[in-house]
Amino acid sequence: MYQLSADDDFHYELLRILGIAPYEGSDIGEVLVAANKIEPLSMLSWSKSFDELATHMGKVAEGIDSSKYPISARNAHFKAATYYRAADFFLHGNWSDPNINTLWDKQTASFNAALKLMTIPGKRVTLRSKGGQFKVPAIYYSSGSSKPRPTIIMCNGYDGAQEEMYHVFGQAALQRNINIITYEGPGQPTVRREQNENFYASHAQSN
Structure with missing residues (x-):
């Protein structure tokens, strides 16, 4: 290579x-x-x-x-x-x-x-984790179909950004009339920076 x-x-x-x-x-x-x-x-x-x-x-x-x-x-x-x-x-x-x-x-x-x-603008939304320990930043992408459509929920690996997922799978899914939701959890970019929640803290809370 x-x-x-x-x-x-x-x-x-x-x-x-x-x-x-x-x-x-x-x-x-x-x-x-x-x-x-x-x-x-x-x-x-x-x-x-x-x-x-x-x-x-x-x-x-x-x-x-x-x-x-x-x-x-x-x-x-x-x-x-x-x-x-x-x-x-x-x-x-x-x-x-x-x-x-x-x-x-x-x-x-x-x-x-x-x-x-975007033809249908993506929307940033904020969800709450179970127990409310941290906020979950997410982005919703609509395929624009007026009929019920499949929705794929995507999370990047390790400390990867949710924004990257749009280019990896998201746009391809939208082109096939599938809705998309991406999100980030503890240790990932936005949660780590804005809430100081890392992987270890999340694991400790879950235990």
Whole structure:
């Protein structure tokens, strides 16, 4: 297999980012250019490269007249969100790093801008966990059918973001008239940042 980076962890994450290109999650050429700037074993280099790409794509998105070209604007906002998530990914060894929240706020703003430009806008909702220990951030995507439709509930793995799930399975399901709900739990991005709920705390509460 051709290595996208001499660093195995970076190679894996680059494949993950490339994998969501078919459903507006990224652009292969843009990701490969960013990958070429990353120094193996340098997490700061990774973050810097994707932050620069995300910032550029965010400016592209803002420069598009979304009233005339909603698809192009949506696509650019979605990609900016992905690249901000990528810039954040390897920073979690030091939770005092302010970039963890700054980059996440930017990815959320970009993703929300894209949600508004969907044919049927995705809606963020907040649910309550059983027992009420924490809030459950979720996004509802409607297929638009007036008839009862199947609904898939999706959660990402480990500390993955719910936003990523739209590009992995969500858009494909909507194209097949299936409704989608994504959500995050303890230890995952929004719950960890906004409620300081981690995996361990959730396990301790359940016991």
